Amino acid sequence: MESYNVLSDADFLKEKEKIEEEERKLQAAIEETDRQHSEVNAEMKDLETKSKLFNELEERYWHEFNNFQFQLISHQEERDAILAKIEVSQAHLELLKRTNVLENAFHITHAGEFGTINNFRLGRLPMSPVEWDEINAAWGQACLLLNTMVQYFRPKFPYRIKILPMGSYPRIMDTNNNTYELFGPVNLFWSTRYDKAMTLYLTCLKDFAEFAHIRDLENNIPPDKCFKLPYRIENDKVENHTITQSFNKQENWTKALKYTLCNLKWLCIGSLVTRISGRYVH
Structure with a gap:
């Protein structure tokens, strides 16, 4: 037959307070973890929003870049055509000067x-x-x-x-x-x-x-x-x-x-x- 050590009332109260203290610490840790989790979730949502905005900006950038490239090529072609006309006009002018x-x-x-x-x-x-x-x-x-x-x-x-x-x-x-x-x-x-x-x-x-x-x-x-x-x-x-x-x-x-x-x-x-x-x- 086993024998058990029976705590006195004073020891029992001390042990109870110790357990309650540990429980409070664990609860505080849980609350801190929940808070940190909420902050991480908020940061992730903010990063997702920023990432989405960045993607939109990047898409707009490439769209505008492509438009700019197209306009640049068009302007270069127009410039080349104008320069060709100027060259022809200058040749015509030189001919007229000699006439x-x-x-x-x-x-x-x-x-x-x-x-x-x-x-x-x-x-x-x-x-x-x-x-x-x-x-x-x-x-x-x-x-x-x-x-x-x-x-x-x-x-x-x-x-x-x-x-x-x-x-x-x-x-x-x-x-x-x-x-x-x-x-x-x-x-x-x-x-x-x-x-x-x-x-x-x-x-x-x-x-x-x-x-x-x-x-x-x-x-x-x-x-x-x-x-x-x-x-x-x-x-x-x-x-x-x-x-x-x-x-x-x-x-x-x-x-x-x-x-x-x-x-x-x-x-x-x-x-x-x-x-x-x-x-x-x-």
Whole structure:
């Protein structure tokens, strides 16, 4: 038969208090564990929320990145297309700079003894009596060309003698505002006015050539390369050939007109009008 140690009341109370103390500690530990568990759960939920937000941000980032890449490629293609157009335009501009519009619009050459402008002969010969309609048309073209060039440089060019291009009926105005007809047919009584008109035309041509020469010097072009007419003009003469019709042989008159057109062409292709457009001819 076993024997049991019977606790006294005092020992029993002490033991009971000890057990109750341990129970309180365990309960406190359980409560602390529950609190920590709740905190961990709250942190996990917060991390899950942040993770979800991060995923959304990452998805939005890649979506915007892809859009940006697409737009970048589109802009690069558009830029390349614009650069290609600019290159073509620059090439076209260089071509235009090398193109003398006036020279193309007013084709001056010769047909035998005649100077011609846009296929209109200027002058008459005993064996080739050119009609006055053709001569008038040639003078009309010559007046239009010279007037176009001098107008380009107004007011720098002192336009003393005015060219009045009026189709096949051009006129010339002197410094006193007197107007002279530069068209035919011409008879004995009409020829002095016609001669005066041609002489004034020569004077205007010479004035503009001298203006071109001075401008070349101002632009530091070497003197030997400054503009100069191939045929000297002095009053009513071109290389000693009188341009007036009165008391003049048709051969001399026609040659003077041919030299005049040659000077006009030289002025067109070698003067400042041409150099400004990017072409330098001498």
